[in-house]
Amino acid sequence: MSDVDKLALSPYRWVVLVVAMLAAFIGSYAQFQLPPLAYKLIPAMHISSSQFAALMGGPMTGSIFICLLGGILADRYGVKNVVTVGLVLEVIGCTFRFATMSFWPFFFLTVLCGIASALLTSNLAKLFGAWFPMEQLGTIIGIYMISPSLAMFTGTATTALFPSMASAFITSGVICLVILVAWVALAKNKPDGAPDMPVMPATKYLGVAVKSSGVWLASFAILLAWAAIMTFNDFLPNALHAVRGISPVEAGIIGSLVTLGGAFGSWLGPVICNRVGTMKPFLIVCSLLAAAGLMWAWQMPVGAPIIIGLMLTGFFMNATGGPILSLPMLLPEIGPVYAGSAGGIIATMMVLGAVLVPTFIITPLAGTNMIMMFGLAALSFALSVIPVLFLKELGRKALEAKARQGGEGISD
Structure with missing residues (x-):
């Protein structure tokens, strides 16, 4: 077993996996809060069904522009720093949706809800590859991908239980803030003692x-x-x-x-x-x-x-x-x-x-x-x-x- 493989067996790798799954959860959860609220959002914002579909695709639309940049920046500055910025933007997007009831501001905030997930998707191999043996990498990424699926189910199943749209959106913002704190406190780019990657343009x-x-x-x-x-x-x-x-x-x-x-x-x-x-x-x-x-x-x-x-x-x-x-x-x-x-x-x-x-x-x-x-x-x-x-x-x-x-x- 190589030195890299030995380092990858650090028990802390499971903590990194858990906080990464939390970071992936909130974007999909916030996105799938919208379908149960469609009957309220569409008349409240005076939008068409196609515009509502655009809101549903907002996080993915933002991903088009951020995935490649996120990968390049993570190579240069590390996955933790890049995803931290994404989570800060997600807190803003998730929370302040309650404050706007017109299409374009709401769409912009919805785009922000998917930033951290897009940055993580770009860097899954880089992050988990530093912690887990190469032969386990596909399995670990597969486990990680359970989180967005559960988030879709949770968002769809629970949002209608909130007393108002504002309370639902503020709750997602609070959850995102908690996840941001957990990510900053617990996430690490690599095991202690692992060599630093070379810094290049x-x-x-x-x-x-x-x-x-x-x-x-x-x-x-x-x-x-x-x-x-x-x-x-x-x-x-x-x-x-x-x-x-x-x-x-x-x-x-x-x-x-x-x-x-x-x-x-x-x-x-x-x-x-x-x-x-x-x-x-x-x-x-x-x-x-x-x-x-x-x-x-x-x-x-x-x-x-x-x-x-x-x-x-x-x-x-x-x-x-x-x-x-x-x-x-x-x-x-x-x-x-x-x-x-x-x-x-x-x-x-x-x-x-x-x-x-x-x-x-x-x-x-x-x-x-x-x-x-x-x-x-x-x-x-x-x-x-x-x-x-x-x-x-x-x-x-x-x-x-x-x-x-x-x-x-x-x-x-």
């Missing part, structure tokens, strides 16, 4: 990351996957109601099963990938099964078949995220020095896929035809296999073989 970090073919292959794979995921999640409840004739309440409950299955996929997917030992075959199989689920699961008979089908679809869709987001630390040309910038590129492409592809490609082509809509989403997920085919094999078995060979290169 920001352009140097980005320049190395941009030249990595592995970074771009991972970026296009996750872009295509998230285009499919967001299309399916956004339109599934409506499709179940409009096409399958399921009541709106039941359609919402059934549609939420995809998120529940996704939480298990985020957690268990990387565990299975590590147990199998080969990353590329795992990603390919999960992507193809996810594509099949996108196409057919929602059309299954109501009852046990559709419940199982949608949960499995969510599982396979989310099982690929942890391994792909762990790649910056695993790519030999990137590693811990450039992982922030590389992660920023991958996270930016992920958000672009989630926002732009459904908006400007899939929905214009499909219109109101839900069979075509989900067929195009399935095609997008299936196409994500193509860049995966050209990635280097960086699973557990390949890493162990590299260690046995004394650090020699990993073959394709």
Whole structure:
């Protein structure tokens, strides 16, 4: 075991994981406070349904502009400092939504609610790679990704219990402030005694990351996957109601099963990938099964078949995220020095896929035809296999073989 691996076994690594999960929780929680309040917000702010949809996408819209910058700055100044700034902005965004009832100020504050989550997503491989052994990195990122899923559920399930919108928003601000204090007090960039990373101009970090073919292959794979995921999640409840004739309440409950299955996929997917030992075959199989689920699961008979089908679809869709987001630390040309910038590129492409592809490609082509809509989403997920085919094999078995060979290169 290398010195880095020994340092990564510090028990404090679990504290770092917990505070990172807390930092990831609040952004999604604040975002998913909005759906239960739609019936109040839309008339109060005099906005259209499309404008409300823009509010829901506000945190992700902000991520487009912050992910890459966050990765570069984290390489230069450390993950803790960068995420701290993001959490300060999130406290402002979460809390002061209560003070405005017009679209653009509310939209701006909603964008701030997702800043810290975007900065963390850019730097997951860099942060966790400093604390955990490389072969566990995908699993740890998968565990981390459970937090946003739980936040979505909690925000949706509890917000209607508050006596007013103001009390709901102020509460999210208070929670965010507590998380900020916990992050500042407990988060660390690396174990005590670990070597400091070299300090270089920001352009140097980005320049190395941009030249990595592995970074771009991972970026296009996750872009295509998230285009499919967001299309399916956004339109599934409506499709179940409009096409399958399921009541709106039941359609919402059934549609939420995809998120529940996704939480298990985020957690268990990387565990299975590590147990199998080969990353590329795992990603390919999960992507193809996810594509099949996108196409057919929602059309299954109501009852046990559709419940199982949608949960499995969510599982396979989310099982690929942890391994792909762990790649910056695993790519030999990137590693811990450039992982922030590389992660920023991958996270930016992920958000672009989630926002732009459904908006400007899939929905214009499909219109109101839900069979075509989900067929195009399935095609997008299936196409994500193509860049995966050209990635280097960086699973557990390949890493162990590299260690046995004394650090020699990993073959394709």
